[in-house]
Amino acid sequence: MPVVVVANPKGGVGKSTLSTQIAGYFASQNHRVMLGDADRQQSSKLWLSLRPDNARAISSWELGNDQIAKPPKGTTHVVLDTPAGLHGKRLKELLKRAHKVVVPLQPSVFDIFATQDFLNELADSARAAKIEIGIVGMRVDERTRAAEQLHAFVEATGLPVLGYVRDTQNYVQLAARGLTVFDLPPERVARDLAQWQAICHWLDQ
Numbered sequence: 697m698p699v700v701v702v703a704n705p706k707g708g709v710g711k712s713t714l715s716t717q718i719a720g721y722f723a724s725q726n727h728r729v730m731l732g733d734a735d736r737q738q739s740s741k742l743w744l745s746l747r748p749d750n751a752r753a754i755s756s757w758e759l760g761n762d763q764i765a766k767p768p769k770g771t772t773h774v775v776l777d778t779p780a781g782l783h784g785k786r787l788k789e790l791l792k793r794a795h796k797v798v799v800p801l802q803p804s805v806f807d808i809f810a811t812q813d814f815l816n817e818l819a820d821s822a823r824a825a826k827i828e829i830g831i832v833g834m835r836v837d838e839r840t841r842a843a844e845q846l847h848a849f850v851e852a853t854g855l856p857v858l859g860y861v862r863d864t865q866n867y868v869q870l871a872a873r874g875l876t877v878f879d880l881p882p883e884r885v886a887r888d889l890a891q892w893q894a895i896c897h898w899l900d901q
């Protein structure tokens with residue numbers, strides 16, 4: 697059973713956006729998906745409460761403050777949204793369950809350097825556990841200098857850039873309705889779905 701952990705110790709980088717979209721993708725493939733929210737803000741849990749009854753089902757996974765339990769029987773895919781400040785023992789506990797870790801990263805010099813130590817810690821832990829790590833650039837225009845700097849930074853870590861998610865109101869508006877780009881007719885979100893192709897391919901491997 698794949699368990700995808702979405703993590704970055706910095707707040708406001710798009711962890712909940714990425715977590716809900718990944719859960720929505722798995723649900724669109726007819727998997728039995730659970731979305732766990734280990735963040736105190738409970739943004740992913742709120743998003744689930746807004747999800748329409750006629751949308752593909754995504755179940756909520758109740759997590760204790762310091763305990764990662766096994767998912768309920770019948771679950772085929774799990775996505776975990778994690779809190780800011782994640783490191784040390786708490787990070788290692790989450791990685792015990794993880795098969796893949798996705799790190800959202802914005803093309804800001806402050807965000808990049810704030811994440812550097814975390815990526816090093818994550819890489820060391822994941823290497824021992826044979827966990828795959830991928831980075832997704834959030835709110836990125838691929839044609840900008842900022843995107844080039846982000847790519848150069850990530851390249852130096854030896855970790856793959858899975859893709860970029862553009863800065864668009866689509867994600868804001870969909871979040872307010874408990875939906876994802878995978879819940880809409882493809883022609884309405886064609887540009888966004890094109891950006892997700894490589895990310896989804898990595899998730900499915």
